[in-house]
Amino acid sequence: MLTSFQTYLQSHASFTDSELEDICATAIQRTLQRNESLLQEGQVCRHKIFVIKGILRNFATVADGSEHILQFSPENTWTLDVESYDKQTPSQFNIAAVERSEVLLWAKTDFERLLAEIPKLKTLSQELISRNIYSSRQRILSTLSATPEEKYEEFVNTQPGLPARLPLHMIASYLGISLKTLTRIRHAQSHR
Amino acid sequence: MLTSFQTYLQSHASFTDSELEDICATAIQRTLQRNESLLQEGQVCRHKIFVIKGILRNFATVADGSEHILQFSPENTWTLDVESYDKQTPSQFNIAAVERSEVLLWAKTDFERLLAEIPKLKTLSQELISRNIYSSRQRILSTLSATPEEKYEEFVNTQPGLPARLPLHMIASYLGISLKTLTRIRHAQSHR
DNA sequence: GGGAAACATGGTCATTTGACCACAATTTCA
C-alpha cells in the first residue's frame, strides 16, 4: 500500500526509517470511485493530498456551469487548493477523481508538525512549491502564445501517458479549447 | 530615495532600524529609461528586483517574434525570473521598463544572507511566494474561462490605475488577445 | 450480461477573431 509512496519519498531524499514511519503513520488512506469528489467549491481544503494510483483533476466551475480544469494529478504527485489550505478559507476549486484512485491525506496540523520535525521533508516541500511556480509560468505563457494545435501537442509531449487515460472533453477543458476544436485537430493529425 | 521602500517594508512587518539599514545597504539603485532592458532572454537573472517608481514588464518572445507579457510590476512590487534566479540558469523571459523607472536590486548571495539573518524578511518573502501562486491560479483560470471582454474588465478592475499608464498593445499582449479585439471592446463600451 | 450513461465524431452555420492596411493624433526625445 504505502510502499509506492515510500519509494517516491526515497527517490527525492534519503529519509530514515523512523522518519518514513512518522510520515506514513499520520497519513489517511482513501479510495475514490470515478468522479468521486475530494474537495468541493466552498469547502475548506483541510488536507494535503498525494496520489498513489489513478488521476485527480482540479477544476473550477463558472457562472454558466462549465468546468475548467486547472490541473491533473496522476500517480506520485501532490495536490490541494493552496490558498484554501494555507488560510483555511472556503475553496474556489474542486478536486475529484477522473478514474478510480487511491490517495493519501494528511490533516494540515499533522503535516505542519512533520514539516517542522523533518527538515528533508521541508526541503522537498519547498522544491515542489518552486516547481509549481515554474510550471504555472509555462502554462500561462502557453495559453497566451500557443495555438490550440500547439497546446495539444505540448500537452501530449509533456504529460506522457496521461492523454490516453483522459476523456477528450477533459483535455479540451484543460487546454481552454472546445471539444469540437480538439476533435478537428486530432482528425487533421490522423490524416498525416 | 529609499524611504518609499522603507515605508513599504514597515507596512508588512515591523523591522528594526538596524534591519532596515542592513537591507538597504546591500541594495543597488538603478534608473531605467523607457523600454530599457533589465534582463534579457538567455541571461541569468542575478538579482531580486523591487520597483520604487515606474512599471516593469516581464515578457517572453516566441518563434514568430511576437511578445507575450506575463506580468506587469508597478510601484511597490517585486519581480524577477524565479526559475533563472533560483537555479542561476539562462532565463527564458525578459524584463524591461515600460516607462522611466527606479528600481532596487539585490545580488542573490546578498539577499540570501538577508533572508537568513532577518526572519521577518524570510516570512515576507514566503508570503509573496504564496501570493504569487494564488494569483497565477487566478490568471490561468481567467485565460481558460473568460471572454476577451471579461478579461479586459477584470484587468481594469483588479489593477487600479495601471491600464491608464500602459499602451493598449501591451494590455492586449498581457490578456492574450489582439490589439484589434481590444480596440473593438473599448469601442463597444464607449457606446454604452 | 445488459441497459444506461458517457464518449468521439461529424455536419452546418453564425460569430468572433486576427491579419493586413491606412491614417490621424499623440508622444517622444535629440
Next chain:
DNA sequence: TGAAATTGTGGTCAAATGACCATGTTTCCC
C-alpha cells in the same frame, strides 16, 4: 522645438472557433 516614432482607431476580408444537433460506439456498473 520639430521631425520621427509610437499609438489608437477603423475598414475589409478570410479563417478559426464555438454552438447546436445527430449518430454510432464504447464504457460503465448494477
